[in-house]
Amino acid sequence: MKTPVITYENLITGLRKLELPPNPILLTHLSLKSLGYVEGGALTVIRALLHICGNEGTLVMPTLTFGIVNEHAPVFDVKHTPTNTGHIPEVFRKLPDSKRSRHIFSSVAAIGKQAESIVSWHEDTPCGNGTPYHKIVEMGGYSLFIGAGFGSNSLFHVAEEFVHPPYLTYKTIENATVVDQDGRITNGSYRRYNCSQTGVVRHLAQMEAVYRDAGIVTETRLGEASVKLVGASDNFKISCELLKRDPDFILNKGETIK
Numbered sequence: 424m425k426t427p428v429i430t431y432e433n434l435i436t437g438l439r440k441l442e443l444p445p446n447p448i449l450l451t452h453l454s455l456k457s458l459g460y461v462e463g464g465a466l467t468v469i470r471a472l473l474h475i476c477g478n479e480g481t482l483v484m485p486t487l488t489f490g491i492v493n494e495h496a497p498v499f500d501v502k503h504t505p506t507n508t509g510h511i512p513e514v515f516r517k518l519p520d521s522k523r524s525r526h527i528f529s530s531v532a533a534i535g536k537q538a539e540s541i542v543s544w545h546e547d548t549p550c551g552n553g554t555p556y557h558k559i560v561e562m563g564g565y566s567l568f569i570g571a572g573f574g575s576n577s578l579f580h581v582a583e584e585f586v587h588p589p590y591l592t593y594k595t596i597e598n599a600t601v602v603d604q605d606g607r608i609t610n611g612s613y614r615r616y617n618c619s620q621t622g623v624v625r626h627l628a629q630m631e632a633v634y635r636d637a638g639i640v641t642e643t644r645l646g647e648a649s650v651k652l653v654g655a656s657d658n659f660k661i662s663c664e665l666l667k668r669d670p671d672f673i674l675n676k677g678e679t680i681k
Contacts, residue, residue, distance in 0.1 A: 429461045429646040434471035437645040441567075441652045446479035448537060448564030450556070450577065450655065453484075455510050457570020457648040465514040468569075473534060481535030483559060484512040485577055492527050494615075497599040499527040506530075524555050527599050527613045531555045537562065548593065548614045550580035557581050564655040570648035574628040578655055580616070582662030588670035590625075592617045626676045630662065633672075637661050 443449075451472060461467050469482070476482045486506035492499050501523045506512050516523055516532035524530045524542035529549035533541050541555045541562075550556040556577050566578055573579075583591050594617040601609050618625060634640050639657040643650045665672055 426460050427646070429459055431463065431467050431471055434461075434468060434645060435474060437643055437650070438471060438475045440643040441641055441650070443475060443565065443652070446477040446536075447475070448481045448483065448535075448541075448559055448562050448655075449476055449567045450483045450485075450531075450559050450564055451567045451569065452571040452575040452577070453509070453511055453567075453569035454571055454648070458646040459648075461646070465511045468511055469515055469518070476535055479536050481533055481537040481541065481564075482515075483531050483533040483538075483541060483555065483564075484508070484515050486512050486516045486523060486530045486532045487528060488530065489528055494528075494596050497527050497596050497613075498602075499525070499530075499599065500602040501525060501530070501604050502602070506532075523604065525601050525603065526554070527596065527601065528615050529554075546611065546613070548584060549616065550577065551584040554581075557584075560655045560659045562655075566653045566655055566658050568649075568651040568653075569645060570650075572628050573631045573634070573651075574626070576627050576630065576658070578658045579627050579630060579662045582659050582666055585659075586663050586666040586670075588666050590618060590623045590670065590674060592621060592623075594620070623674065624676075625673050627673060629673050629676070630665070633661060633665055634658070 455465055472482050485508050487508050488504055491507055520534045521532045522538040522542045523532045524545035526545040541558050545554050560581055593614040596613050598610055599613050634653055639653050641652040
């Protein structure tokens, strides 16, 4: 059986089924492979998402660098350090209009009207107050998952940083060197989460049932991929409520939700 070809027009048609408002801010977690064969590959997916964001919206992708930046001799170059979050984010961060934040492990790249504002400050913790992830909540953006599950839900970490459940710990990385988009070099300290490194395993996919019960998940399909959309403020609010009520919920792995 011949694999169907997914075109730019197919992607636009599928994304419109989400009934997003005009000019949204989209934080995307996505997998190119999950879609099937896309004509034009990663750039086609990016073009379709930018079209949906419109002239006044903004497209944002995590461009994490765990396992790439050496925390024992940390150097992060905003323009040149690759990401380990997949092929589409790697292509996206290299585009001429892309802006990238400065966190040595947890940066995002963004294109659009609010890109500069979103990435302008990303010091200290990955997802705390004032970081790009928190700004997306404040700006009324959306979390969009294309072929990715809620295990990749970055905005859950914003809730963690505001609630500070007992399991959440940090490690400070001293004397990190950061080369910004203009080639300026600065040195400073950055924190990362220190959970898995200390035996605390967080099963973020457990939250899917919680979000579904709250009625905040909108779904469609793009090619072979399942697509889910959640408002950033709803994502944050319900995650905070759960963490306050039952902070151990995501530590106790139950049925894995695909």
